[in-house]
Amino acid sequence: MNFNIDLKNIDLKNISLEDIQAKLKKVEKKTWIKIGIAFGAVVFFLIIYYGILNPIVNKKKAQIDDMNLKKEETQNFITSIQTAKNKIKKMRPEYEQYSTLFHSRAEVEGLYQTLSEFAAINNLVISKIEKKTIKEVTKSDAIAKATGKKKKSKSKEKRTVENIAYYKIPVDFEITGNFLGYIKFKRQLSLSRKMLNFDKESIQVVKGSGNATGAIKVNGTLTIVGLADEFF
Numbered sequence: 001m002n003f004n005i006d007l008k009n010i011d012l013k014n015i016s017l018e019d020i021q022a023k024l025k026k027v028e029k030k031t032w033i034k035i036g037i038a039f040g041a042v043v044f045f046l047i048i049y050y051g052i053l054n055p056i057v058n059k060k061k062a063q064i065d066d067m068n069l070k071k072e073e074t075q076n077f078i079t080s081i082q083t084a085k086n087k088i089k090k091m092r093p094e095y096e097q098y099s100t101l102f103h104s105r106a107e108v109e110g111l112y113q114t115l116s117e118f119a120a121i122n123n124l125v126i127s128k129i130e131k132k133t134i135k136e137v138t139k140s141d142a143i144a145k146a147t148g149k150k151k152k153s154k155s156k157e158k159r160t161v162e163n164i165a166y167y168k169i170p171v172d173f174e175i176t177g178n179f180l181g182y183i184k185f186k187r188q189l190s191l192s193r194k195m196l197n198f199d200k201e202s203i204q205v206v207k208g209s210g211n212a213t214g215a216i217k218v219n220g221t222l223t224i225v226g227l228a229d230e231f232f
Contacts, residue, residue, distance in 0.1 A: 101195045102166055105230045114192075115173075122185045124177035132170040132221075134231060139165045167226040170199070172219075176206070179214040195225035 103111065112129060119126050142165035175182065182203075189196055201220035 101193070102225050102227045103169075103194055103230075104227055107194070108169060108224055108226060111224065115189075118185050118188045119175060119177070121188075122177065122181035124175050124181050124185055126173060126175050128172065128174035130172045132172060134226070135168045135170070136228075136231075137165050137168060138163050142166070161229050164228040166228055167231040169224040169226050169231075171222045171224060173222055175218045177216065179203075179216050182216060182218060197223040197225075199223050 115129065116126055118124075140163075175185075186198070199221045201218065204217045204219075206215040206217055
């Protein structure tokens with residue numbers, strides 16, 4: 001590209017518009033065409049870049065940023081899962097220790113036979129044994145009872161096995177025999193390492209028996225504690 005203009009000999013202080021026009025007229029037509037093509041190429045490139053390439057680049061950048069964010073969230077989620085697993089692993093021995101105190105459904109059914117056997121060993125007769133309505137105890141109720149704090153009034157909890165701590169299974173009974181045998185009977189039950197509570201107990205001396213054997217009749221309620229997932 002040749003402008004044929006001697007820039008060294010131009011007096012910039014005294015130059016006029018007419019001088020500039022005269023100088024430009026000396027530029028060859030081909031040179032102007034080349035300048036136009038170059039300018040058009042630059043404009044075309046800018047249009048292509050900002051109209052097509054730039055949106056594509058920005059979209060790809062946004063996708064990469066989103067992918068990196070999801071990758072970070074996934075890693076945080078994996079870390080939280082591992083933390084939860086470690087907590088569960090530490091809690092499991094304690095849970096297994098306490099859960100052995102509760103009765104499974106099979107153990108509750110077998111307990112009736114055990115009561116009869118203990119009674120027979122101690123010369124007692126079970127004249128009545130009747131299972132009453134099972135009552136569920138929620139975890140919030142159990143915590144409130146353990147801490148001695150009053151349970152906060154909230155909307156009714158959704159009934160799920162996860163919200164239940166254990167079940168209370170009341171059993172009404174009537175036993176006749178002698179007082180010493182009944183004391184031994186209760187002691188044997190206490191050694192079973194299962195949660196059994198004598199909630200109600202009424203002992204009456206049987207008259208007309210000569211009183212030599214200390215004959216008694218006992219009416220009461222025995223509460224069995226059952227596993228939540230067994231009785232839900």
